[in-house]
Amino acid sequence: MFFSKRDLQFHLYEVLDSESLSQYEYFQDHNRESFDMVLDAAESIAVKMLHPLLTEMDRKEPQLVDGKIRIHEGMKAIIKKMGDDGWVNAAFRYDEGGQQLPITVLNAAGFIFQAANYSSSIFSFMSGGSANLIRTFGSQELIDRFTPNMYSGKWQGTMALTEPNAGSSLSDISTIAEPTDEAGVYKIKGQKIFISAGDHDACENVVHLMLAKIKGGPIGAKGISLFVVPQKRPENGELIDNDVITAGIFHKMGYKGAPIAHLSIGSNDGTLGYLVGEPHKGLNYMFQLMNEARIGVGLNATAIGTAAYHSSLAYAKERPQGRKISEKDPTKPQITIINHADVKRMLLFQKAVVEGSLGLLLFCSKLSDLILVETGEAKERAELLLDLLTPVGKSYPSEMCCLSTSAAVQVLGGSGYTTDFPVEQYYREARIHPIHEGTTAIHGLDLLGRKLTIHNGKAAQIFFEEVSKTMNEAAQIPALQPFVEKLQKYLAKAQQATGYLLGLAGKGEIEKYLADATLYLEMFGIITIAWQWLGQAIVAERKLAEAHDTDQNFYQGKLATLRYFYEYELVKVDSLVKRLQSTDSVTIEMQADWF
């Protein structure tokens, strides 16, 4: 199996107490039973429809034929099923046709889809995200005109941000919107690249949520507006060509089943776009919903890492090779490789990364749910905490699942490098995540340069309070005390490094302050996941005594992974803080000509 249902349930019900969400009126129709039904339904689709196409969608890449992208023919049925069963808008309100499902549970289901076959999961994910932008910020007219067909899977939704000369530097986009006589309707002209599901033959129409600059508007990020730019305009029950041309398709190292398009917009002056919300607020709108997409990317990475972990685990349990290190007798039978300490280390590493990440991302998902239903201080706390954790939840899994899928390959040895096993595909698919939805460097700057300091550091304060709460709880359990002490020590080191860097900021040494933001993010991620593991361990310790058989093994595994994380991963903070507090600015002083 490509994921552990037991582990997913552990996070949802034993750690996060997701059922408690039904106390809120908005979620009152839900309970553990309905949540389990959602997960079962997701598993059924994942096993029967998505996973069987995993390899084939990688081998038979989408192609651009006569201006149209052809994707794997199996995707038609999947996209239809996702629409029919309400997966695109499951979290939206009843009055929008949704099911008011908690994001926590929807993300748990999405995790199952992504672990089964990442490429196949992105179509409805993209439609959901872009429809969410329209329903949140768009006029009722736009909502009525576009979202129903996006929910049903008939039309594909996308997020069209990146341009050839504007990737990380979004403020430099040059797609132009010119007002027409009709209010809210603009002529659009420009180029967009790397547009996921930007065109394909399994839908009738594509609805791009596109950033563009209104002619004459403010310069830079403040002049960016958000538009609905359909491939075909729905007018009087017909679909009119809207001059959005698929100029190219990008072939990629991995997640090949998902088409990534280069779009040419308005090259024949025939593209109309519909303004979403107010002019010049596009980036604001985008960022308000970016958390969702970024947590989504972290989850994608975690899901791929999870599939790779389980694949290598199954192999390690079956593959005989070598003998115990102390066994010199060659006539003894070989043992399965899961008995070698180094193989267990590689499996523990994967388990620590993917189950730690999953815990964090479901925690973040629950914050999204609380933001929706809470008010006052509780809502504000959840918002600030989610803001702070978003770059971590996006980047730690993205970076670490490149390494954990690599460990999966290594467990299989030579076989892992061949296409006979899926781990090499997971390794290739994992590599996109540190890049899209903001590179790791961008998230480092976001965390250290913005999230830590906004609201006078209140978000960071809330985070440290949350960590303290977990530590206090863990300190009640004697077996966990050594881990509390360790985390306390490392937290203090991290805080010291933070103080040092903020001191640089205070002195106006902005370049020095932010030069190693990527390393700061790495350090922060390790601390965060160490906190997550402590939380998981509290539950495991409490339940271990009464647990039987497989459950006992399950909790023992959790506690061993806690040990692994604190022994092998948390100690990396030592090296990171040493660098972060160094005065040698070599990366600033290095000159281009010296390379």
Next chain:
Amino acid sequence: MFFSKRDLQFHLYEVLDSESLSQYEYFQDHNRESFDMVLDAAESIAVKMLHPLLTEMDRKEPQLVDGKIRIHEGMKAIIKKMGDDGWVNAAFRYDEGGQQLPITVLNAAGFIFQAANYSSSIFSFMSGGSANLIRTFGSQELIDRFTPNMYSGKWQGTMALTEPNAGSSLSDISTIAEPTDEAGVYKIKGQKIFISAGDHDACENVVHLMLAKIKGGPIGAKGISLFVVPQKRPENGELIDNDVITAGIFHKMGYKGAPIAHLSIGSNDGTLGYLVGEPHKGLNYMFQLMNEARIGVGLNATAIGTAAYHSSLAYAKERPQGRKISEKDPTKPQITIINHADVKRMLLFQKAVVEGSLGLLLFCSKLSDLILVETGEAKERAELLLDLLTPVGKSYPSEMCCLSTSAAVQVLGGSGYTTDFPVEQYYREARIHPIHEGTTAIHGLDLLGRKLTIHNGKAAQIFFEEVSKTMNEAAQIPALQPFVEKLQKYLAKAQQATGYLLGLAGKGEIEKYLADATLYLEMFGIITIAWQWLGQAIVAERKLAEAHDTDQNFYQGKLATLRYFYEYELVKVDSLVKRLQSTDSVTIEMQADWF
């Protein structure tokens, strides 16, 4: 360009003083001029023949058609050129048709080939290695019968070790050799997998250097013998089918241009093999020449990492994106990304890894040359040092070039993930190296469990003497003193960790002693490369004052990379020694059922 000739010359002539080899009678015909001619010739072939096929060999994979592997048609001319120009046996003696070229220079040339197109470079590399086994341990008859056509490129040589049930655990091979009436001739039967260049249509015959067990021989590793097992037997001027069937081809994540075969030997009872040397000494023979192959793999990894580094460097110098972190004015033009500290960090990381690794591997190559021409203690020192450094020279570049090619991908952002640029291919190709020629775990065990302790730790002592020598030299240069102090401190930490682990060995706690051998190897690798960078910095510091223009930039780059390495990489030893000296044996105690 996919490598830096200036850097290669720096290592060969400024750091290693390779010309000094011509003082030895064996190398007396060589000098810097002839070395440069060799490098120029290699560069010419690499640029004109190998590099142009880089992408195409990746896209058009070898296929097994009617029992024969078809490779890219361009390989025929390359293999012929390599044979015609004497690259296969360039390092062998004049009386063997060789050129008595130092391994140092041959490896520098090989590095150019590998950086140009790794897949295309392995054919002559494999032939050279296997011919070396025959010429070193085989009878004159075997030498005469097989090697001339291997040298000319007419016949392909291979190393056939791995079997479906014997990978890391070579002692478990089950290929059987049964004596025939003719002395030295055996009937061979078995299966071999993952045989590089094990069959292809660009050669007339394939000569496998194959490990097998003679029926009735000792059990385990001590019963393994080495055979020449040709695909076709040369008999009386004809080639007779030898019942070596290509049962399959492995499709792989990377270095797709090189065919990896599954061979079925003697399935119709028709395979004859010729014993090389004495019975039951096969593994000894193989290991005596394994150093060569392992240094070769380290070099392959370094070459791929080098090509990726230069590819990302060129991109970073041209790609405009964003502005200085302190520049808030969006009307200012974008700057090229090489001006961002985080991009420089990723480039410095790559430079530190690949140029540090290249230095180490050419140092090891020079040790091979010295072993050939030196006698007495000097020879013994070189042998012991090379023995010790071989697992490091194999594994550090292999592991780290997975990360450095990943950094190259990251520098390019979304473009790096597409097939429009070669970095994604380099990322896939780099991933094989921690696996083949012994996984990283195997080399960890080799270093910590064997190389450190043999000859009463003499090899380690010699290594520390060499490091001290470099530190003493560097200590004469004021600018390098801080680095000497740092290295001294970390060396002491590493020695303390070593003492702790050997203490466990002394107490008979073998499993604990070796459980983290992979981490020990990682730590040892970092120390070793820090030492290499100090050596490079000594030269740079001495030459900087009189250097002009590009040379000044070159030396500045070396010194900045020294700083980078000590700031960002050497500090990782802190975390590693903390783990290595911990008493928590979680990877030993973890149970299979707990996963």
